[in-house]
Amino acid sequence: MNKRLLNLLNKNARYKITELATMSGLSEDEVVSEIKNMEKDGIIRGYKTVIDWERMDSAFVSALIELKVTPKAGLGFEEIAERIMQYNEVESVYLMSGGYDLCVMVKDKTFQQVAMFVAKELSTMDSVISTATHFVLRRYKELDVPLIGCKNDDRGTLSL
Amino acid sequence: MIDYTSIINKEVLDIKPSGIRKFFDIAETMDDVISLGVGEPDFPTPWNIRNAGIRSLEQSKTRYTSNSGLEILRNEISIFLKRKYNLTYNGKEEILVTVGGSEGIDATVRAIVSPGDEVIIPQPSYVCYEPITRLAGGTPVIIETKAENEFRVTAEELKSKITNKTKVLILPYPCNPTGAIMRREDLIAIADVIKDTNIIVLSDEIYSELTFGDEKHVSIASLDGMRERTVVINGFSKAFSMTGWRLGYACGPKEIIKQVTKIHQFAIMCAPTTSQYAAIEALKNCDDAVEKMLEEYDSRRRMIVKGFNDLGLTCRDPKGAFYAFPCIKSTGMSSDEFCEKLLLSKKVAFVPGTAFGLGGEGFVRASYCYSVEHIREALKRIKEFLDEIGA
Structure with a gap:
């Protein structure tokens, strides 16, 4: 490695x-x-491109969904996490410490579609106790890459 | 009409503005220049350091500090130097916080050098030592370090320059512009020469955190018998990417630091207070940030060195600082000519080696404080340039 x-x-x-x-x-x-x-070995899982979709017509909506769930005996959070992962709308799933259990990043074409996805798919799952949906309004930085501003070198050309 | 030349101090008048000033001025007016010419980090100061500065402002810590600097900062410097370089300086009497390393160099030279004293300066090296020596009334004595010695100072070269007037030896390692370092064995050889004399070593270690490979920086003051005859200059600009904060320090025997502090007290009062609070955070909580920057510098260093060698411009492996110092003799041009033509035809900016004194002819300084993509573009243009001139 x-x-x-x-x-x-x-x-x-x-x-x-x-x-x-x-x-x-x-x-x-x-x-x-x-x-x-x-x-x-699965250490490298893929290669992707950091894209500022807001500059494209084909913009989308994404949201962070807080999920409170009841863990299953013996399986903990794995089973529900694996079920949630299956959806194409789901970009990432994390188990969290603190006020809720699973953080699910969801992406779709419209606010309506995201809302319906949460209402129809996520909140109806057996072990899901509650959901809270937070829509992303603007992306400033993604995967270490700033999406706003253009950093100019303010150091001049030559110095000793 | 006032004849100002009759008014201005003669030593000051005699300091020539760097011969490459004109070249610099041309470069600054050109658009789309791909520069490898800047001697400061491209990374912003790590956020926690900036935040510590901001917090100090929020708490209205905006007054003078003691002349020597905040006691808590001097104590942290003491701990840092022990931890990193096995140096033992007592924060109370042996450390002075200065306005960048530069002020430390100036004040130390002024405190030690009297008119007629000789100061030995290895070159190619940073440009301040000679004028500072002259302003103190001293006489610079230059050692021209050699590429075949990896631009290190040898004991023989040093011996040949020592006279009964020699007062100070400047030791600027890791070195701007050559990237050279002095290994422990090189320093022991120098120490063996110095120990029989009353010469004070002014060790400018501003790049001490930036060394590559297994050879970590060794301070000459950590060698047996050298602490009492060394003033160590260091600072925050390079390691912590804090150039604009203007903060450095001088460490040495209390008998010297006490005198240096007098100059500092009357010329400066104290180093910037906000910077001092920020610096405490730098010393305590930035090992990881420094490590990360170092790894990034190392990647760029490897890329640029290989790039030059692939182009037929022989480039030794720089072991410290953030400069490569390739040899351009194969082009048949002088350093100044090479830099000027390259700038005008391909808009790539280097600093000619001649800017750094004797021994710089035939070399150019390429800073790698630039992104890999930027370095890649520069190398591409240099290749075109070399192809066009048929080198």
């Missing part, structure tokens, strides 16, 4: 193999096999 390599990929999954090798100090062959192994 190469943490250095993961940090580089996490920063930019599109670095070329030669660049990854140079920056990590590994050989190109090592980089290729390390990545392959980490993919096989």
Whole structure:
């Protein structure tokens, strides 16, 4: 497992193999096999692009749903989490500490559709005690990447 | 008409503005320049440090501190130096908080050097040591460090420059612009020469946190018998990405620091209060942030060094600071000519090695305080440039 390599990929999954090798100090062959192994072991789960969808016509709505649930004996929260994961509308599911149990990020085309999804699918599940829906109004930063502003280098061109 | 040249202090008049000022001015007016020319981090100051500064303002901590700096800050500096470099300085009498490392260098040189004294300065190195020496009435004596010695100072070079007038040896490592460091064995050799003399070492260790690979920074003051004859200069600008906060410190025997403090007291009063509160947070809670920046610098360092070597511009592995110092002799051009042509034709900005004194000819300084994407673009343009001139 190469943490250095993961940090580089996490920063930019599109670095070329030669660049990854140079920056990590590994050989190109090592980089290729390390990545392959980490993919096989499920350490690397995928590669995605950070997109500012608000700039596209095909915008969508997303919401954070707080779920309070009754854990099942012996299975804890796993069973319900796995059921919720199955929906295409669900982007992420986390088990939380604090005031509620599961945090579900839901995405759909309209507010109405998200609301109906929560009402019809999530809140009707047996072990779900309550839901609270919070719509996302604007994204400022996603996966470490700022979505607003354009950072200019204010350092000038040359200094000693 | 007043003849101002007859009014201005002669030593000041004689300080030449850097010869590359004109080149700098051209670069600043150009658009779309891909610069590798800046000597400061691109990372913002870590948020918890900024927040500590903000909190101090909210609590109206806006007055002067004691001349030497907040006692709690000096104590944290003491703990930090012990933890990192095994240095033992008592916060009460042996540490002075200054306005950047620069003020520490200036005040220390002024406190020690009298007219006629000689100050040994290795070059290529940062540009302040020579003028500061002259302003104190001292005479700079330059050691031209060599690429074949990895730009380190050797004991033989040092011996050949020592006279009965030598007062101070400046030791600027890790080095801007060469990226050189002094390993423990190199410092022991220097210490063996110094120990038989009354020469004071002014060790400018501002880049001490930025070393790469297994060789961590060693301070000469941590070697046997050297503490009593060394003033260590360090600060927050480079390691914590705090250049604009203007905060550094000088540490040394209390007999020296007491005198340096007098100069500081009358010239400065005290270092900026907000910065001092922020710095406490930096020393206590930023190991992880520094570690993260260091890893990022290291990735860029590897990329830029390989990039230069692949282009046929020989570049040693810089072990410290955040500069690569490739040799451009293969192009047949002087450093100034190379930098100017590259800027005008490809809009890539370097600082010519000659800006850093003797030994800089044939080299250029490339800062890697830039994103990988930025460095990649610069290397691409340099390749085009080299192809066009047929080098």
